[in-house]
Amino acid sequence: xxxxxxxxxxxxxxxxxxxxxxxxxxxxxxxxxxxxxxxxxxxxxxxxxxxxxxxxxxxxxxxxxxxxxxxxxxxxxxxxxxxxxxxxxxxxxxxxxxxxxxxxxxxxxxxxxxxxxxxxxxxxxxxxxxxxxxxxxxxxxxxxxxxxxxxxxxxxxxxxxxxxxxxxxxxxxxxxxxxxxxxxxxxxxxxxxxxxxxxxxxxxxxxxxxxxxxxxxxxxxxxxxxxxxxxxxxxxxxxxxxxxxxxxxxxxxxxxxxxxxxxxxxxxxxxxxxxxxxxxxxxxxxxxxxxxxxxxxxxxxxxxxxxxxxxxxxxxxxxxxxxxxxxxxxxxxxxxxxxxxxxxxxxxxxxxxxxxxxxxxxxxxxx
Ligand SMILES: Cc1ncc(COP(=O)(O)O)c(C=O)c1O
Numbered sequence: 001x002x003x004x005x006x007x008x009x010x011x012x013x014x015x016x017x018x019x020x021x022x023x024x025x026x027x028x029x030x031x032x033x034x035x036x037x038x039x040x041x042x043x044x045x046x047x048x049x050x051x052x053x054x055x056x057x058x059x060x061x062x063x064x065x066x067x068x069x070x071x072x073x074x075x076x077x078x079x080x081x082x083x084x085x086x087x088x089x090x091x092x093x094x095x096x097x098x099x100x101x102x103x104x105x106x107x108x109x110x111x112x113x114x115x116x117x118x119x120x121x122x123x124x125x126x127x128x129x130x131x132x133x134x135x136x137x138x139x140x141x142x143x144x145x146x147x148x149x150x151x152x153x154x155x156x157x158x159x160x161x162x163x164x165x166x167x168x169x170x171x172x173x174x175x176x177x178x179x180x181x182x183x184x185x186x187x188x189x190x191x192x193x194x195x196x197x198x199x200x201x202x203x204x205x206x207x208x209x210x211x212x213x214x215x216x217x218x219x220x221x222x223x224x225x226x227x228x229x230x231x232x233x234x235x236x237x238x239x240x241x242x243x244x245x246x247x248x249x250x251x252x253x254x255x256x257x258x259x260x261x262x263x264x265x266x267x268x269x270x271x272x273x274x275x276x277x278x279x280x281x282x283x284x285x286x287x288x289x290x291x292x293x294x295x296x297x298x299x300x301x302x303x304x305x306x307x308x309x310x311x312x313x314x315x316x317x318x319x320x321x322x323x324x325x326x327x328x329x330x331x332x333x334x335x336x337x338x339x340x341x342x343x344x345x346x347x348x349x350x351x352x353x354x355x356x357x358x359x360x361x362x363x364x365x366x367x
Pocket of ligand 1: 117219226
């Protein structure tokens with residue numbers, strides 16, 4: 001199918017097979033490669049043996065299981081929030097929050113580059129939607145002046161934006177939003193990877209506010225599958241009570257919940273994961289800085305590579321090697337590298353451009 005990227009096969013934690021070529025993998029979101037971590041895989045196997053595949057019903061009928069509550073407690077503990085609700089995936093977390101809080105807010109303020117799930121969620125809030133320019137707190141200030149301090153908006157933003165690794169200016173938003181406003185923060189990419197302890201984008205600038213509703217995916221840093229809403233107990237209970245999705249959906253297969261429990265434990269206890277990711281990130285950025293590419297200064301494992309020279313403009317040239325749509329869904333004017341902890345110590349990787357083959361011998365640490 002033309003609309004899909006060509007198939008990509010993971011060979012191991014470092015390499016992929018793409019159109020019959022073995023390439024070093026700088027794509028995807030399995031930042032700690034936990035999807036192939038032996039402990040996580042063992043948890044899936046033992047979970048399958050112990051609990052079977054599916055509960056085959058919603059948690060509001062016969063499908064509840066102590067393991068779901070255990071994972072919710074563990075997520076609330078890891079992210080240091082009052083409560084967490086487990087959902088089937090990261091995409092629906094935002095829809096469920098909006099569905100549950102429909103009619104609560106006067107306006108949705110939507111970052112123009114927000115993830116598709118937030119764009120869809122905006123509609124569920126059932127109030128006027130005002131888009132604002134990318135990560136622009138000044139524009140948000142102007143909108144708040146226009147709609148008035150008495151309004152009650154909800155601002156929808158990614159925490160770490162997946163297309164360039166930039167972070168949302170959450171502190172600035174909190175300063176300019178009316179007192180009763182809330183932020184729906186989609187932290188699919190920041191959860192686990194950002195902050196001293198992996199609590200995500202909120203930990204990066206040291207934000208603490210009960211006005212933030214953080215949503216996460218378990219299929220990125222945690223390497224498993226699923227999603228969760230993190231927030232106040234009242235909101236989580238409201239989701240359990242009122243959300244049509246929560247009430248009408250079969251929850252995650254229990255082997256995955258068992259695996260997610262292990263993955264969260266690993267991310268919590270293995271401090272070396274984030275250190276290695278940081279070291280690899282510094283190394284890749286350092287090497288790329290010496291090339292013709294400009295590298296954005298962000299703390300995130302998504303590296304946006306922008307060519308300094310105009311002849312690499314979008315559409316004119318596409319890179320060879322692993323920098324292809326399948327691995328990095330972009331042309332040379334907008335490349336992204338995703339750092340991970342998986343690279344071998346002697347791996348050599350290269351970005352091949354039409355005129356400037358850039359080869360870098362990497363000393364990236366293996367996990
Ligand atoms: C910013 C963001 N939000 C939500 C999602 C959806 O998460 P999931 O894949 O768990 O449904 C993604 C996924 O790719 C994402 O990048």
